[in-house]
Amino acid sequence: MGSTDTAVYSTTGINDPVTSALHIIIGDSVAIDVCSIHYGNILQKFCGTWLSYGYFGDVLADSEDHRWMGPKRYDWSGLKKFVKKRSYQGEVAFRVGSDNLSSPLDGTRCFTGCDVCQAATGASSGIDIEKDSAYSSEASVGGEWQKVSGRFISIQSATMKCKSELSPDGMSPFCHLGDGYTDLVLVEDCSRLNYLKHMLRIVGKGAGHFDFSFIKIHRVKEFKFNVLEDDCDGTTESRNHQHMRTAETSVWNCDGEVLEQPAIDVRVHCQLIKLFARGIEDGTVRVDENQTSCISRGTHR
Numbered sequence: 001m002g003s004t005d006t007a008v009y010s011t012t013g014i015n016d017p018v019t020s021a022l023h024i025i026i027g028d029s030v031a032i033d034v035c036s037i038h039y040g041n042i043l044q045k046f047c048g049t050w051l052s053y054g055y056f057g058d059v060l061a062d063s064e065d066h067r068w069m070g071p072k073r074y075d076w077s078g079l080k081k082f083v084k085k086r087s088y089q090g091e092v093a094f095r096v097g098s099d100n101l102s103s104p105l106d107g108t109r110c111f112t113g114c115d116v117c118q119a120a121t122g123a124s125s126g127i128d129i130e131k132d133s134a135y136s137s138e139a140s141v142g143g144e145w146q147k148v149s150g151r152f153i154s155i156q157s158a159t160m161k162c163k164s165e166l167s168p169d170g171m172s173p174f175c176h177l178g179d180g181y182t183d184l185v186l187v188e189d190c191s192r193l194n195y196l197k198h199m200l201r202i203v204g205k206g207a208g209h210f211d212f213s214f215i216k217i218h219r220v221k222e223f224k225f226n227v228l229e230d231d232c233d234g235t236t237e238s239r240n241h242q243h244m245r246t247a248e249t250s251v252w253n254c255d256g257e258v259l260e261q262p263a264i265d266v267r268v269h270c271q272l273i274k275l276f277a278r279g280i281e282d283g284t285v286r287v288d289e290n291q292t293s294c295i296s297r298g299t300h301r
Contacts, residue, residue: 003074004164004165006050007048007049007160007275010049010160010170011030011275011280012280013163013281023276023278028278029274029275030178030277031117031178031272031274032178032271032272032273032275033177033180033181033268034046034159034268034269034272034273035047035048035182035266036267037254037265038266039261039264040265044264045257047255048159048160048255049158049159049160049255050158050159050162050171050255051159051254051255053088053090053152053156053250053251053253053262054087054187055081055086055153055154056154056253057253057258058077058081058250058251059081060077060251060256060257060258061258062077064258082195085195087151088151088248089150089229089248090262091225091226092152092186092223092225094145094148094184094220094222095144095145095220095221096218096220097181097221100219101179102174103174103219104172104217104218105174110175110280111279111282112279112281114177116176117176117271120179120271121271146218148216149228150188150189152188152189153189154185154187155184157223157266158170158183158185159182161174167202168203169205169206169207171185171202172217178271179270181220181221182219182220182221182223182266183219184217184218184219184220184223185210185215185216185217186215186217189214190214194214221267221268222265222266222268223265223266224264226263227248227262249262252264
């Protein structure tokens with residue numbers, strides 16, 4: 001999607017137009033999850049691949065002033081924001097759900113015929129997004145709300161692995177296309193050197209960019225983010241009704257588009273839409289010997 005073609009890379013394995021045309025001609029289709037983003041109870045946007053607050057939101061907002069540079073504007077803006085390395089106060093509340101069959105760190109990759117995604121088929125029936133608040137009842141999803149607060153360099157939500165030429169394994173390598181979950185990545189404030197190590201692992205293959213103590217990842221059905229700002233007495237206060245960016249907040253990068261409202265609610269809708277694709281074939285991506293695919297896990301039961 002956008003400059004990185006992450007949607008086609010994550011659903012086909014390659015950004016070849018002939019391959020995509022053949023999928024259309026043959027009639028192949030794959031159902032993918034989509035996130036609805038709300039401010040209050042008002043639907044703002046949909047997100048099909050990646051949503052990020054903090055560093056990547058700042059990079060996108062800054063790059064809008066340098067569109068004349070083409071795709072190179074992301075490198076320039078990324079360097080500027082890395083040198084500055086801002087972090088933001090916030091509180092993230094999330095719900096993991098009770099029917100989760102996988103983990104974002106279990107080494108299970110999503111291939112064609114993924115048994116995890118097939119087990120979730122039909123979970124999206126009867127959804128009315130306009131009427132459905134981002135806050136669902138505990139009975140509808142199961143599980144209790146969990147909260148994490150602090151200073152974050154970035155908060156990311158990957159609804160597919162977000163694979164691209166820049167990130168061969170993807171932003172979340174073991175994310176599934178249609179399991180009804182998004183991988184919530186919390187990058188806490190850290191040194192510039194440690195953040196550089198993390199970023200270098202993202203562009204590498206098999207590097208394990210989550211293997212840092214300042215990074216937490218959760219597979220969730222829904223989450224909400226509230227801004228926390230320092231008061232003059234040193235305490236923090238929630239700004240859950242804040243609807244526009246200030247000097248103390250960032251913006252969201254929503255599939256390559258700027259979303260100004262910092263405080264949002266996000267909910268995953270299982271297999272909401274279908275794309276002309278088949279999913280990544282098992283032989284398309286080389287998997288380490290200590291990793292398993294969805295298919296192989298099913299045959300070894």
